[in-house]
Each structure stands twice: as structure tokens, then as C-alpha cells.
Amino acid sequence: MNQPLDALNADLLKAAKDAGADAADAMAVRGTSLSVDVRAGALEEAQREEATDIGLRVFVGQRVAVVSASDTSQRTIGEMAQRAVAMAREAPENPYAGLADPDQLAVEWNAQALELSDPAEEPSPAALHDDAARAEAAALDVDGITQVQSASAGYGARDVHLAASNGFSGGYRRTDRGLSCVAIAGSGVSMERDYDGDSRIFQSDLRSPEDIGTRAAERTIARLDARKPPTGSFPVLYDERVASSLIGHLLSAVNGSAITRGSSFLRDALDTAVLPDGLSLVEDPHRPRVGGSRPFDAEGLPTARRSIVEDGVLQGWTLDLATARQLGMQSTGNAARGAGNGPSPSSWNVALTQGTASRDDLIRDMGTGLLVTSMIGSTINPNTGDYSRGAAGLWIENGEITHAVNECTIAGNLRDMLRAIVPANDARPHVGRVVPSLLVAGMTLAGN
Structure with a gap:
């Protein structure tokens, strides 16, 4: 089971203190991304990635070092802290380095009001394939378009959490949904291409595949x-x-x-x-x-x-x-x-x-x-x-x-x-x- 990001950051900060850091901050990011590429109506490539990345910045006086990893085990966290402190001790002093004073920190915020995350379910690969195929078909329907170089649809979601030894702790979730199309007209040295695309946080705000494919094609024809x-x-x-x-x-x-x-x-x-x-x-x-x-x-x-x-x-x-x-x-x-x-x-x-x-x-x-x-x-x-x-x-x-x-x-x-x-x-x-x-x-x- 994935450990909560705030708990990962708490472990990182404790490890930094135990290793001898005077101060530290930590960042944890857990993300999922899914992308689909279509050519000639068929699936050309599909990718899915899931990862958790952790980063630790430590201060030894005004000497600073940053380390990161994608392994979240306690052993790795301990080794990261030891390595970061050792690196910081060898680093030159930076008179401008340091965490924020506690009275500078954000204490109230409403991440939900910013609507950074779409509550809709993650789209299926089939749904992304359908969007990309529709964009491609719309581009090919425009007279003069000889081929579509690429039609791609994607989705991503990330949870971000930041914590520091000055007392700050906060996080939020972010999603994005994208669709793009690149059309080609002409041939040889007279070949031209252009594109259109859209990227939104909420899937419901995304422009239609037909609009994106048609606009990509029209822009391409205009370049002939x-x-x-x-x-x-x-x-x-x-x-x-x-x-x-x-x-x-x-x-x-x-x-x-x-x-x-x-x-x-x-x-x-x-x-x-x-x-x-x-x-x-x-x-x-x-x-x-x-x-x-x-x-x-x-x-x-x-x-x-x-x-x-x-x-x-x-x-x-x-x-x-x-x-x-x-x-x-x-x-x-x-x-x-x-x-x-x-x-x-x-x-x-x-x-x-x-x-x-x-x-x-x-x-x-x-x-x-x-x-x-x-x-x-x-x-x-x-x-x-x-x-x-x-x-x-x-x-x-x-x-x-x-x-x-x-x-x-x-x-x-x-x-x-x-x-x-x-x-x-x-x-x-x-x-x-x-x-x-x-x-x-x-x-x-x-x-x-």
C-alpha cells in the first residue's frame, strides 16, 4: 500500500535531522500519466506511467544540498539523508540560502476553490483512442490533407506535498487532459504541416476532437x-x-x-x-x-x-x-x-x-x-x-x-x-x- 505523501515527507525530515541537518524541506510527488497515439485509425502507441518521487533539501549552516529518489523505502530515505548532509558539508556557503521564517508561511488556503483536479474518473485507454481517432478522421476529411502525422490524447494526475522543518506542511492534487493533431498537406519540398491542440484540467472543458482535427487541417492548407x-x-x-x-x-x-x-x-x-x-x-x-x-x-x-x-x-x-x-x-x-x-x-x-x-x-x-x-x-x-x-x-x-x-x-x-x-x-x-x-x-x- 502506498504511504501517504505527508508521512513520506515527515520521514524525510526526521531522517535529515537524525543525519545532522540544521534544517530541511521535503517534496513528494505521486503521479499517473496515460497517453495514446493513433495513426491511420489504429493504435500506434500507448503508454502508462505510475511513479512516486521524493526530494530532500538539507541545510548545514548556509551550505545546501538536494537529493532525490523514486524508491520510498525507509532504507532509501535514511541513505538519502546521510548523503545529502555529507554533500552539504562539502558545498560552498550560500549567504542567501535558508527556509522561510515561520511568520512568512502560508497558513490558510483553499486548494479546492482553485479546481486544480477533475473529480471525473481517469479516462480509459479506449476513450483516449477514440478521441485521437476522431481528431485524425476530422483532419483527413479536409480536402488537400494527405496524411496525419500524429493524433495524440493523454491524461495525467499528480498529488504534490511539501513539508519543511520550519513547520510548513501542505499539498494538493492536479489533473490534466490533452488532445492534439498534426496534419500534412502537399508532398516533397512542397510539403507543409501544422497543428492544433487543447489542454485542460477538466475533461469536460476540452474542445471536441472534430474541432481540433479540422482546425489543424485548415491551418495546414493555409500554409501551402x-x-x-x-x-x-x-x-x-x-x-x-x-x-x-x-x-x-x-x-x-x-x-x-x-x-x-x-x-x-x-x-x-x-x-x-x-x-x-x-x-x-x-x-x-x-x-x-x-x-x-x-x-x-x-x-x-x-x-x-x-x-x-x-x-x-x-x-x-x-x-x-x-x-x-x-x-x-x-x-x-x-x-x-x-x-x-x-x-x-x-x-x-x-x-x-x-x-x-x-x-x-x-x-x-x-x-x-x-x-x-x-x-x-x-x-x-x-x-x-x-x-x-x-x-x-x-x-x-x-x-x-x-x-x-x-x-x-x-x-x-x-x-x-x-x-x-x-x-x-x-x-x-x-x-x-x-x-x-x-x-x-x-x-x-x-x-x-
Whole structure:
């Protein structure tokens, strides 16, 4: 019989103390995952995994070590603690290391209100097979689709528990259900592919397989007969499904790890404008049924809604305890970790202020330029914000889509780009990064 996760963590903390640790925290994760891949209507691959992972972080003074294992026997727990303490004693001192003070800890939370776990039963392999087969069939029903590269359905459930010698103990359960389809059209050097997919916490929220397969096919057909765009300065419209990458660069630049290293193009931007006036970027870890929600962070601190950017102005960094101490600030409750590693700062759910115009309005108003629907590779200088990425999409001429575009590079500087974005109103409300399509004027395109 599986031992409860809180009991496993209690055993880990006791073993750490017995081994000579001054302080410790422990994480236990028990998970199940099930995935099914379908090709030509037949089952191509099915996988099921079940595992329990445990991790222990120990402190000997301000020396730290982290160990992990997938064996939960008492012998292994004892050996882990002994090994961790021995490693810590050999580690260099870290003046910023340490657990949270007891008065910093989360003491009340309502994980149930966040709806992180679907109470519905785990889907059967047959149900996942049916979803994937239906998505594949819907894609193949679209004229011009020659094959479906993959149609996959999956399910996962994880129980997470965190405990520490400062008195914190808490846990929650998380589920996810996903479906995706990749369609192919054309042949040889003219072959094109595109995809669609959906991932939700609750199975009942998942879009239908027919919708996912059809949309994947339609996106693929739209990419046929692609050409290279001209080289020059043009407006670029990032489609909603790739626009969050721009905000992702901003989030990376305000992460405490980048700030403490001095490797951020926004390291001197606190309390200055980084987005256009009127735009805000708000983090909310308490949105129900969203993957980035959590009742407390990986150091036992309470999570809370906060403005990262307000009316265009950068309000603060994303911090865990260590980066906060290094910067002389307070943690923002953004520590994340797995069983096998220590905490580091991470963003939760974020939402960018949406605009009033639709994507079609922006296409009409941009005149001539590129609508980016997919991106390949990147060359980003984190210190300067210099930006260069491979892209593909649709060419806009006189406010109308004329043909597909591939094999081009878009370039600029992220600081300038972020200050110039014009948002549409088409963001999906259920995703972790609620970011609409974004128009950036005057980017450099390299094509022919």
C-alpha cells in the first residue's frame, strides 16, 4: 500500500535531522500519466506511467544540498539523508540560502476553490483512442490533407506535498487532459504541416476532437504554396497562439535569477515604462481551472495576485526567497521546484490587457506585412534584448491575406518591440498566459 505523501515527507525530515541537518524541506510527488497515439485509425502507441518521487533539501549552516529518489523505502530515505548532509558539508556557503521564517508561511488556503483536479474518473485507454481517432478522421476529411502525422490524447494526475522543518506542511492534487493533431498537406519540398491542440484540467472543458482535427487541417492548407517575403522593414502581427512568446521574453527578463546574475535587458527598468501606456500585465495564481494556479509556492509562502506591469510601468521582479534576499527585497511567492531540484523563481498565470480591435481589424490596418503563425529557433541576447527568430505565416498586402510565407527571419530589439505592441482582443481566457494577437510595427524581415 502506498504511504501517504505527508508521512513520506515527515520521514524525510526526521531522517535529515537524525543525519545532522540544521534544517530541511521535503517534496513528494505521486503521479499517473496515460497517453495514446493513433495513426491511420489504429493504435500506434500507448503508454502508462505510475511513479512516486521524493526530494530532500538539507541545510548545514548556509551550505545546501538536494537529493532525490523514486524508491520510498525507509532504507532509501535514511541513505538519502546521510548523503545529502555529507554533500552539504562539502558545498560552498550560500549567504542567501535558508527556509522561510515561520511568520512568512502560508497558513490558510483553499486548494479546492482553485479546481486544480477533475473529480471525473481517469479516462480509459479506449476513450483516449477514440478521441485521437476522431481528431485524425476530422483532419483527413479536409480536402488537400494527405496524411496525419500524429493524433495524440493523454491524461495525467499528480498529488504534490511539501513539508519543511520550519513547520510548513501542505499539498494538493492536479489533473490534466490533452488532445492534439498534426496534419500534412502537399508532398516533397512542397510539403507543409501544422497543428492544433487543447489542454485542460477538466475533461469536460476540452474542445471536441472534430474541432481540433479540422482546425489543424485548415491551418495546414493555409500554409501551402508558401513563398519567401521581401526583405525590409514591415509591421509584424504575432498570431495569438505565438504572441505569448513575446510576453515570455519579458517574464524571463524580470525573473529574479536573471536580475541577480545581471543578465537581463530590463535589469535597470524597474519603475520605468516597458509596455505601452494603458497596458498591464497581471499575475493571478488563484484563477480556477488554470494550470498555473497554486495555493502556495514551493517554499510554503502564500501566492497572491500582483501587477508585474501596471499602465506600462514595470512594478517589480519575480522572486523566490534566495533571489529576494540577494536583492534586499521580499519574496513574491513565486518559488517553483521539482522533487530533484531546489527552488527557483517562476511566473504563475499572467494576463495582458486586451485591446479593442479584433485580429482582422489589425490585419486590415497594418497594410503590408507579416502575420506570424509559427516560429522556429531563436537568437535572443538576454543582456541587450536583441531578437532574431525564424518565422512562417501569412503575407498581408493592402490589409488582406494574399499567400503563405516561410523561410524568413524577423528581427528587432525586445525593449523597443514591447514598448510598441498593439494588442488585439482575441486572447483565450482559459490558458496560463492570456495574451492576444500582438502587432509590432517596423520590424526587420529577411526573406529573398
